Amino acid sequence: MLSRLKRDLTMADVARGPGGSRIDLLVVSTMVEPGSRVLDVGCGDGELLQLLETDKQIDGRGVEISQRGVNECVARGLSVIQGDADTDLGFYPDKGFDYAILSQTLQATWDPKTVLGHLVRIGKRAVVSFPNFGVWHVRLKLLVGGKMPVTDALDQSWYETPNVHLCTIDDFVDLCRVLNIEIEYAQVLDAAGRPKSLRAPGFFANLLGEQGLFVLKRAR
Amino acid sequence: MLDDLTDAERKALAQCRHAILGVDRPLRLDCGADLGPYRVAYQTYGMLNDAKSNAVLVCHPLTCDQFVADRHPVTGKEGWWESLIGPGKILDPERYFIICINVLGHCMGTTGPQAREPSTGQPWNLRFPVVTIGDMVRAQAALLDHLGIPDLFCVIGGSMGGMQVLEWAASYPKRVFSAVPIACAAHHSAQNIAFHEVGRQAIMADPDWRGGRYLLDGTNPRRGLAVARMGAHITYLSDAALHRKFGRKYQDRATPTFSFDADFQVESYLRHQGSSFVERFDANSYLYLTRAMDYFDLAADCGGVLANAFKDTPTRFCVISFTSDWLFPTPDSRATVHALNAGGARVSFAEIVTDKGHDAFLLDEPELFAIVRGFLDGAGKARGLNAAQPREAR
Structure with a gap:
């Protein structure tokens, strides 16, 4: 029964827009003002940074933990530092960037609360996206199967996943409240990374959204 | 001044270029002494293009010299960075005008303690003024002025060469388009001084x-x-x-x-x-x-805050360290990177996994080559270097 729930899409074939860019990155890109200074934390192979440099003429920097990712970024001509979101964000000055982006990385940090605090300190705005552990089929897998859900977005077993701090959209909203962070904009995305027309945050967003995408800033 | 050379100097100068500088205006050293005239020996590969935009300065480490990519005049061994520099390699003389300058105080043609003191005609020996990394870099800048090279596409070097790269970027930010300091630090540690x-x-x-x-x-x-x-x-x-x-x-x-x-x-x-x-x-x-390495402390020259050395720098940086380097361990490079970040610099940083220690930068290290190649390609695009063709050989 569980196998029938498995969607036929993996992150590797996430939908791509007309320019060949991943739709979820294009959505993030729409949140960024042209010509701004951007820090992408957990920038991977640099696809988002390159998209932003090309489409939005941003002045971009990245932080990436894997040497392979850093090498790919540097080879693309991007300015990327090998580093760890958990330990290195403290060295960045306040408001050094217009945007601090954390795309699909929050759940893999050891201390999401501190990381989130740094993001809204370093960036005048923070853009955060993460897989929603509250989406209905994840809930169903745990309820019916009684095992840690393995999905296309979260495709590794509990004992080998780098995702040590999974949360739901509602959990994330709670953490923002604790940290006195203002949610400027919230959006849920479907499995392909396309925006869903649901009021977010909210009950249905948490039940039907595959990913949450938030634009945040420090509340005054 | 060219008389009374040591044997090694004579062989070196026969195989490279040199300039006599500081004749009219001596070089004011950090110790307060004025040095001049002084000789600077250097080696070049490739041609400066018409836009003068393709010059790359390679800064040599303590015990290497200007013979970076050709046979050494004394030892007969191949150049110390031929893995990186040469036809078809990352620093290709077809594309770049590559300069490597024997540092002040060295013994392969540039003025050092074995040179003759003008006032006595005798070797300076310990009367030679103690020079610093800053002095070395100012002498290099004087040579570039002499050669009519306004700025550098890239300054690259490891160890003491990396210190010079950082000094270049801090002292002449507008003359350094990109900088690659490898296996080095912004100051010499107590252990290294020891x-x-x-x-x-x-x-x-x-x-x-x-x-x-x-x-x-x-x-x-x-x-x-x-x-x-x-x-x-x-x-x-x-x-x-x-x-x-x-x-x-x-x-x-x-x-x-x-x-x-x-x-x-x-x-x-x-x-x-x-x-x-x-x-x-x-x-x-x-x-x-x-001694020059021991005295190196970029932050001390900037009120103790390293970030001030790089504030609003236009230079693009690529900082590289090696996991098994215990002479300049990765935290030293990270400190430089954090300071560059705080200064708003455009910086890349990679720590390369290797068990070869500090000398890894001189050895066959594919990850090092991949990163330097990628960085230079990116910087070259930003500089418009791909369009510029090297000038016809004269």
Whole structure:
């Protein structure tokens, strides 16, 4: 029964827009003002940074933990530092960037609360996206199967996943409240990374959204 | 001034270019002394393009010199960075105008303690003013002025060369489009100063050093310099690299001799490193260059805040460290990177996994090459270098 729930899409074939860019990155890109200074934390192979440099003429920097990712970024001509979101964000000055982006990385940090605090300190705005552990089929897998859900977005077993701090959209909203962070904009995305027309945050967003995408800033 | 060269200097100058600088205006050194005239020996590869936008300065480490990509005039060995520089390689003379300048205080053609003091006609010896990394870089900048090179597409170097790269970026940000400091730090650590002091004391303890006047007395503190080199060479390697290379293997024998012969291969190797080094290096130069590294502290020149050295710098940086480098460990490079970040610099940083120690930057390290190539390609695009063709050979 569980196998029938498995969607036929993996992150590797996430939908791509007309320019060949991943739709979820294009959505993030729409949140960024042209010509701004951007820090992408957990920038991977640099696809988002390159998209932003090309489409939005941003002045971009990245932080990436894997040497392979850093090498790919540097080879693309991007300015990327090998580093760890958990330990290195403290060295960045306040408001050094217009945007601090954390795309699909929050759940893999050891201390999401501190990381989130740094993001809204370093960036005048923070853009955060993460897989929603509250989406209905994840809930169903745990309820019916009684095992840690393995999905296309979260495709590794509990004992080998780098995702040590999974949360739901509602959990994330709670953490923002604790940290006195203002949610400027919230959006849920479907499995392909396309925006869903649901009021977010909210009950249905948490039940039907595959990913949450938030634009945040420090509340005054 | 070109008379009375040492044998090594004569061979070096026959195989590279040089300029006499500081004739009208001497070089004001950090110690307060004025040096001039002074000679700067340098080697070049490739041609400067019409836009003068393709110059790359390679800064050499302590015990290397300007013969970065051709046969060494004294040792006959191939250039020390031929893995990186040469036709079809990352720094291709077809594309870049590559300059490597023998640093001030060295002994391969540029003025150092073995040169003649103009007022006496005798070797400077220890009367030669103590020079700093900053002085070296100012002398290099003076040479570029002399050559009519307004700015550099890239300054690249490892170890002491990396210190020069950082000094260049801090002192002449508008003349440095991109900078690649490898396996280095923005200051010399207490441990590194300690290692250098052991090396210097080994030289000074050699009776042939004669208080630094060995050139006048016709002696050479070979044993002292060799011991200094042996000690330093250990710091350039790593436990794992030494173990892999030598383990506890015996040298040309099956059993220990129960003596103080070089029973172990590692001993024999170090002795060879020491004795071959003295053929190409001057003991007093070794004192001066290690001192220059000891005094290096970029932050101290900027109110103790390293970020101030790079505030609003337009230079693109690519900082590289190696996991097994215990001479300039990764935290040193990270400190530089954090300061560059705080200064708003455009910086990339990679720590390369290797067990080859500090010397990894001189060895065949594919990750190093991949990163430098990627960085230079990106910087070249930003500089519009791909469009510029090298000038016709004259």
